[in-house]
Amino acid sequence: MIISYKRPKAFLFDVFxxxxxxxxxxxxxxxxxxxxKNINQNSHDFADAWRSKYQPVMEKIRSGNRGYFPLxxxxxxxxxxxxxxxxxxxxxxxxEKQELNRAWEQLPPWPDSVAGLIAIKKKAIIAPCSNGSIxxxxxxxxxxSLQWDCILGAEVAQNYKPHPDAxxxxxxxxxxQPNQVVMVAAHNSDLxxxxxxxxxxxxxxxxxxxxxxQTIDLEPLENWxxxxxxxxELASI
Amino acid sequence: MIISYKRPKAFLFDVFxxxxxxxxxxxxxxxxxxxxKNINQNSHDFADAWRSKYQPVMEKIRSGNRGYFPLxxxxxxxxxxxxxxxxxxxxxxxxEKQELNRAWEQLPPWPDSVAGLIAIKKKAIIAPCSNGSIxxxxxxxxxxSLQWDCILGAEVAQNYKPHPDAxxxxxxxxxxQPNQVVMVAAHNSDLxxxxxxxxxxxxxxxxxxxxxxQTIDLEPLENWxxxxxxxxELASI
Numbered sequence: 162m163i164i165s166y167k168r169p170k171a172f173l174f175d176v177f178x179x180x181x182x183x184x185x186x187x188x189x190x191x192x193x194x195x196x197x198k199n200i201n202q203n204s205h206d207f208a209d210a211w212r213s214k215y216q217p218v219m220e221k222i223r224s225g226n227r228g229y230f231p232l233x234x235x236x237x238x239x240x241x242x243x244x245x246x247x248x249x250x251x252x253x254x255x256x257e258k259q260e261l262n263r264a265w266e267q268l269p270p271w272p273d274s275v276a277g278l279i280a281i282k283k284k285a286i287i288a289p290c291s292n293g294s295i296x297x298x299x300x301x302x303x304x305x306s307l308q309w310d311c312i313l314g315a316e317v318a319q320n321y322k323p324h325p326d327a328x329x330x331x332x333x334x335x336x337x338q339p340n341q342v343v344m345v346a347a348h349n350s351d352l353x354x355x356x357x358x359x360x361x362x363x364x365x366x367x368x369x370x371x372x373x374x375q376t377i378d379l380e381p382l383e384n385w386x387x388x389x390x391x392x393x394e395l396a397s398i
Numbered sequence: 399m400i401i402s403y404k405r406p407k408a409f410l411f412d413v414f415x416x417x418x419x420x421x422x423x424x425x426x427x428x429x430x431x432x433x434x435k436n437i438n439q440n441s442h443d444f445a446d447a448w449r450s451k452y453q454p455v456m457e458k459i460r461s462g463n464r465g466y467f468p469l470x471x472x473x474x475x476x477x478x479x480x481x482x483x484x485x486x487x488x489x490x491x492x493x494e495k496q497e498l499n500r501a502w503e504q505l506p507p508w509p510d511s512v513a514g515l516i517a518i519k520k521k522a523i524i525a526p527c528s529n530g531s532i533x534x535x536x537x538x539x540x541x542x543s544l545q546w547d548c549i550l551g552a553e554v555a556q557n558y559k560p561h562p563d564a565x566x567x568x569x570x571x572x573x574x575q576p577n578q579v580v581m582v583a584a585h586n587s588d589l590x591x592x593x594x595x596x597x598x599x600x601x602x603x604x605x606x607x608x609x610x611x612q613t614i615d616l617e618p619l620e621n622w623x624x625x626x627x628x629x630x631e632l633a634s635i
Contacts, residue, residue, distance in 0.1 A: 231573075233573060286536055286537075286540070288536075294571075294573075295548055295550070295554070295571040295572070296571060296572050296573035296574075298548070299523055299525075299547050299548040299572065300523075302547060302548075303523070303547060308545070309548070310536050310539060310540060311532055311535070311536040311539075311546070311548065311549040312548040312549065313532070316554075316571065317532070317553075317554070334531070334532040334533060334553065335532070335533050335536065336468075336470060336531075336533035337533075
């Protein structure tokens, strides 16, 4: 039997949760503020609450009810709302709110991410296909030594995943066809969208993304093209 | 005297001519085709003629008479026109024309470029602000080991230098102000535009960009903020 297999030309990565541990990162930065200010607030709960406001604000943009707006600024809107809900607004001045919002630029990569990306980069193009902006992805890459070839995703597409533009405009920006590109994610829903629009798919479980009691995305829910346990395994496909 | 000097947050680079030697690169790839096909054509003249068609086609886009179209495809249109003018159209099949067009992805960096960029990258964000597309800049970076933090320029801005969008949308994509960013180029006209829109400017002479008889851009024509002889000098400003 001859299998006509063509090595993928590019790998696109979800970032928050797949490549970096956003929950720990946001909790770490928040915790420093809470300690300095003697605020009695669990920093992991704070990270979860902040993140929970993420999908609703993006949905307005995906549905066309709001023009594209970079995620940094959506995070800031959500932070202001969260501080209001927790009655913490007056504890932070404007500079401190800006600094706290930069928590999203200081997220630690999972242990296998950096070396894995370097290994894949020798074989193919690697780029984030994240909902994070170019500014956010650039600073996050510098913080965590993520050596992307370029930055694709929401800002290049001017729309948010799982809108088809986020995937297809990222693929088009590389001058490639969807079936030459692998979308890599720890989220089944992200891969379902990518597959729908013709990309190959790779799943990696990140069972602690949402903390010790995570219940979702613990395993692949479809027969994704590749199921891996470390990012670097994609270097040899 | 106290000088309030703030280190730039990012450096944006012109690429064709400033970071890489497009003339030698295009001539090298073309020469291989001409030898294989026994075509009697000087490859450096060919590179010059191809490049000379660059500004007129972009001007249509800058002036609003044509929507944004990536440079890879403009190069291809210009190649087809050039082959026609030289009566060489029938010498190349479609695959070969596509391969020849990829000469623009195989341009050698000037000797100081790679190490210089690595040095600057430790201090600030580095990105191309070129008229090349994301696809072209990505492949050129892999070919020449240019370790950009992200890729900015014409495609992100959806317009070509020296249109203000090419500079200002690149700066905005980093969440910065123009006066926090240095535009680096071997072309006085590029820097004049960047300065007009508020960016800092750095000039490096590339006296062989256009071959041994170059007459333009041999020296700075204005008092640019930085005048350097090697890219890496920008790491210490």
